[in-house]
Ligand SMILES: Nc1ncnc2c1ncn2[C@@H]1O[C@H](COP(=O)(O)OP(=O)(O)OP(=O)(O)O)[C@@H](O)[C@H]1O
């Protein structure tokens with residue numbers, strides 16, 4: 001589904017990604033870990049097509065299509081979902097209305113008409129029940145006064161509604177408490193199918209006890225220096241990241 005080849009990216013004069021190779025197949029969950037500043041959020045932004053970063057070498061391929069000239073909006077319409085590390089507040093726009101607009105925008109891009117109100121309500125009901133989201137929450141203004149956990153819940157709700165092909169969840173800096181970790185984990189687990197894939201960026205070994213990724217990758221100084229299965233997270237918890245610096249040199 002997603003194939004990243006020798007990806008280099010920079011912001012201004014600073015090279016941040018220094019040759020990333022990553023393959024994500026449908027049905028898989030990948031976790032990306034690594035120290036602060038190693039380039040995890042940058043990688044997520046580059047996959048989503050954010051224009052602050054310049055790709056200097058390599059490619060991002062989604063379903064055999066090179067995304068080089070595809071705008072962030074079109075990537076979203078092709079099924080790439082990136083959670084916002086710092087979500088915007090939109091006073092006066094409810095969670096429900098925001099979702100209606102997002103869904104209809106995405107349908108429009110595919111040449112479809114607006115989803116009939118009845119179907120929309122059904123979908124909202126289904127997904128909010130699946131994720132155990134309180135009705136009252138859906139009528140609140142988007143992100144206004146939301147706690148960290150509520151923002152996460154909202155993000156997972158967006159993901160559930162949009163049914164992305166590839167979801168990238170960047171958990172960094174968000175100060176997740178144990179409830180928010182569960183919200184994210186339950187959401188990912190319940191929405192997982194054989195046709196979609198998820199990349200979770202996290203510092204929390206604990207999250208990976210709930211989600212259980214198929215693969216874990218460690219990013220260090222803009223490169224993936226180690227990949228493994230879930231046991232790698234335990235090893236990292238125990239040993240930290242320092243020992244991997246040497247691996248980076250060896251490679
Ligand atoms: N817009 C920008 N302008 C300048 N430098 C940037 C910009 N965005 C990212 N960087 C730099 O790129 C490096 C990687 O940042 P990135 O946010 O990808 O790290 P991260 O692995 O997500 O870290 P964390 O775990 O703290 O979230 C950092 O040194 C950061 O300062």
Ligand SMILES: [Mg+2]
Pocket residue numbers: 040041042170172
């Ligand atoms: Mg980050």
